[in-house]
Amino acid sequence: MLRSYNTMMSLPGGPSDQVQAAAIAGQHLRACRRSRGLSLRTAAQLAGLSSSFLSMVENGQRTLSRWSDALALASALRMSPQDILGETVLAALGEADPVAAAIPAVRLAIAIPGRVHSTPPLEQLNAQVDHLIDLADQRRYHLVLKELPTALTALTQAARDRDVSRRESLRLQIRFYGFVCARVLLETRYVDLAGVAVDRLEHLAHEVGDPVQIAIAGYWRVSLTMALESYKNVVQTAQQVAAALPMGRHGESEHVVLGSLHLVSAYAEATERQDAEAMALLGIATEHFARNTAPTLRRHLCRVCDTDVNRLEVLGLLGRYDEAIRTGGNITLPPGSTCATAAIHHTVMACCLSQFRHRGADAVRHLTAAEQSTPGRLRFSLLAKQAVADLLTTEPQGQIGRELRGLAYHNGLIPRAKDATVT
Numbered sequence: 001m002l003r004s005y006n007t008m009m010s011l012p013g014g015p016s017d018q019v020q021a022a023a024i025a026g027q028h029l030r031a032c033r034r035s036r037g038l039s040l041r042t043a044a045q046l047a048g049l050s051s052s053f054l055s056m057v058e059n060g061q062r063t064l065s066r067w068s069d070a071l072a073l074a075s076a077l078r079m080s081p082q083d084i085l086g087e088t089v090l091a092a093l094g095e096a097d098p099v100a101a102a103i104p105a106v107r108l109a110i111a112i113p114g115r116v117h118s119t120p121p122l123e124q125l126n127a128q129v130d131h132l133i134d135l136a137d138q139r140r141y142h143l144v145l146k147e148l149p150t151a152l153t154a155l156t157q158a159a160r161d162r163d164v165s166r167r168e169s170l171r172l173q174i175r176f177y178g179f180v181c182a183r184v185l186l187e188t189r190y191v192d193l194a195g196v197a198v199d200r201l202e203h204l205a206h207e208v209g210d211p212v213q214i215a216i217a218g219y220w221r222v223s224l225t226m227a228l229e230s231y232k233n234v235v236q237t238a239q240q241v242a243a244a245l246p247m248g249r250h251g252e253s254e255h256v257v258l259g260s261l262h263l264v265s266a267y268a269e270a271t272e273r274q275d276a277e278a279m280a281l282l283g284i285a286t287e288h289f290a291r292n293t294a295p296t297l298r299r300h301l302c303r304v305c306d307t308d309v310n311r312l313e314v315l316g317l318l319g320r321y322d323e324a325i326r327t328g329g330n331i332t333l334p335p336g337s338t339c340a341t342a343a344i345h346h347t348v349m350a351c352c353l354s355q356f357r358h359r360g361a362d363a364v365r366h367l368t369a370a371e372q373s374t375p376g377r378l379r380f381s382l383l384a385k386q387a388v389a390d391l392l393t394t395e396p397q398g399q400i401g402r403e404l405r406g407l408a409y410h411n412g413l414i415p416r417a418k419d420a421t422v423t
Contacts, residue, residue, distance in 0.1 A: 023060030030058040032084045046076035078108040098142035109149035113156040132180045139374045144184050177201040179300045182220040191227050215257045234268035252292050259288030260301045270317035282314050304341050321352040339373045346370035351383040354390040364404050379411040
């Protein structure tokens, strides 16, 4: 069934219920606008909407029927779409991306952290940061971003509180900005916000003065550079960060950081199709990881903690598709492997298989498996986008074509056809 532009037609209940729901939603939207001190005309201009349309929405005569309009208005008011519209209306829009929905509130919190009446105890803040890191490990990014503004406000307040240990507060903020903010914002491709997080992380790490913390902050700078596709600068910056670590015997944390730096460098060289350099860097990364017996830090820094899958990624980026398919086919992920590891394994396999016309069904099967491992996260994968684009050029028909298009639409990897109005 084609979806309508008119949200009221898809709201729960009969016509009278829909009219009442629209009126309530409009009144709430007006209250939100006024709480921000914005006139109707100013709010409409900031959101790119007409004043007359916004007035009718607030009066319950029209509804926000496009997700793009709801997101633009939320951004103008510096609130989340859930705050101004509610979950029911958002669900009726049918295209609500929970990650995108959380970003306006994250932007506001990063720009202007709020205040709390009393500073939570450090133990409570530690537990909150641990919880967010666990969610990030599970790739439940929408939940991380939804809770991020509250955590940021509390941590900022703790940093201002003279009764809280400055050093403990700094170390907690370092974990938060690195393993939560920078990590999740880079994975979800909000590079501008990730850049702010990395800047703050580097400042905090240098204030603490711990070489390992400074190196970890440097790793996130390298990852940011990779996201900006400045591949030559990736290798150069990684070398500078590695050189800043004290010489001599390295502990487990140092080996993890050095391995992570060499791995990102290998990805950068592989993207540039520098075969020998990429494989050499991958070998050095593998050696460092082999000396680490505590995988927690590696899990927080690297998307994938399996050296075989790391090799598979590098081979795929180098365009050595036959070798990558053989390597991936021999990989058996051990029990306890993260969902991210399984998702990336299947995504790289799909990307490689999509290069061969007769392997399209296998490629779609791997994309489906990746989606099952981390539902809704394929939208953030450049390899998944490449695989879908390559597969669609073959115009697959039948069940395979339907599965591919449904998966691509669901993850926003290809645009939807323009909605038609139901008559």
